[in-house]
Amino acid sequence: MLTGTVAIWLRDMLILRRSIYSELVAVVAYPLTIYLAFGIGMQGYIGLVDGAPYSLFIAPGLITMTAVNAAYNESVWSLWFHRRVQFTIESYRVTPISVSEIVIAKILTGFTHGIIKGCAVGLVIFAITPFRFPLEHLLQYLLFLIPGSALFSCAGIISGTVMDKPETIGKVEAVLVMPLIFMSGLFFPLSSYPPSVIPWVRALPTTALFEGARRALVTGELAAFPVLQVSLSALVAFVAAVFIFRRKMAE
């Protein structure tokens, strides 16, 4: 049933494999710069945040950020490119596979990019810091990273489906995606927000993702609610992405 999905996903993985080194260098450079500048450079000025050294405080968020950004970017640009520039989506659509198989393949590809690039940044950060985490913390962290990457991959698919112009995609990323990531407790604890705002910020799935992922990794404290919150958001985004893509293709 999913032969089309597998074929397209394998195609995307072949392309990723061909450029993996340059992609990884590019994708690691950004969070690593932030880590060195803020985590190490500013550490002495910031001290402990929520009981942890600042470099430890931001490390999980930087990994999560890399993963979800990579998932989002891959999905949004790939969908736009294959739909509007290369017309490859159209060449898939005249074969027996269904439209759903195509969109699921693209979601999987974005998700895979997120996981691979997130792990790459994680490895680099762990290589240059003294922090070590028990295996179960890492596994719990994955409980966030997996649905988180899926969520952002689906969001990217939706953006890449509804937006026809590259400028629009750039703008949405600047005014929506990046602020959403930065405001979700990546660089500062939620307690820095005015008390009246906190419930609103907490309601965001990105907050559940960044906060929950950090706790899981740093303290090993696994809260079921944020995991569910992120997973459920990913599920809703998946259904929405498939629906929106199918509707667009039926135009």
Place this chain on the structure above:
Amino acid sequence: MTLPSIVTRSLTKSYGALTALDSFDLSVEQGTIFGLLGPNGAGKTTLIRILTTLMNQSSGSVTIEGLDTLSSGRAIRCMIGVVSQENSLDRYLTARENLELHARLHGMEKRQYKGRIDDLLELMGLAGRQTDFPDTFSGGMQRRLVIARALVHQPRVLFLDEPTTGLDPQSRRAVWEYVRSLAGSMTIFLTTHYLEEAEQLCDRIAIMDHGRLIASGSTQELKDRLSGATVYEIEFAEGEGERYAVLLGAMSCSRNISRLGNKVTVTLEHWECVSEIVTALHGAAIRRISLKERTLEDVFISLTGEKVRE
């Protein structure tokens, strides 16, 4: 008596207020090469997109090999090959990988598609470039690769949307040759706005404009539908052209006189007028008289009242 391969009935498609296809009725015999001729914006791509299940019609119906496009999309896509107007090649895959991906999307196993792809690359003259990326190919080679891709799964109906638009004359001829070599083995439906292409390749031709079918038939049938008028080109000796053009223009059976230097082109009501003309031109210094062959372009102009918009 073979079943028709493609049938449309009162096929209509609107984009908002614009009617891109208007009650289109068409029937294409199995195993023939059918050419849909029309200027830019006539609705050719719209029709191909509906026939290939990429788009739904607003009303009317389509069957491909007896199957309805609305209810049997998947089964239809199994047996059609599509060369879209844009090349739609994957520039991150090599020529061969492009074909392999397409084969897999058709559910083919490696042992099924390997030899088939070898043959097609050979047939299309691309075997030597199979590990190169298509963006290093010329326009003609890219087009041939797209055609090869459409043939990987051995379709019964092949759709080509303006297969040679934008190609130089030599590449165009090469594409024609490949298409001709497929004749008989499958139904071929192609669109074009080149009259010559339709005339060279197609068994039957339909002419459309503004979403409507204007005429259809074989090239000869379409030419026969022109009025009985015949066109002669008469070349006079130096300096004589103008005088005789005036003389011919004044005659009752001549219509539509035009002159270019010493060449006068005259349209005659019917062939009986020829002797009258010969009498009138008695003693004139004539270098050459020729009967102009009617072209599809003449057919097109007489049907639509305008030249083909490029």
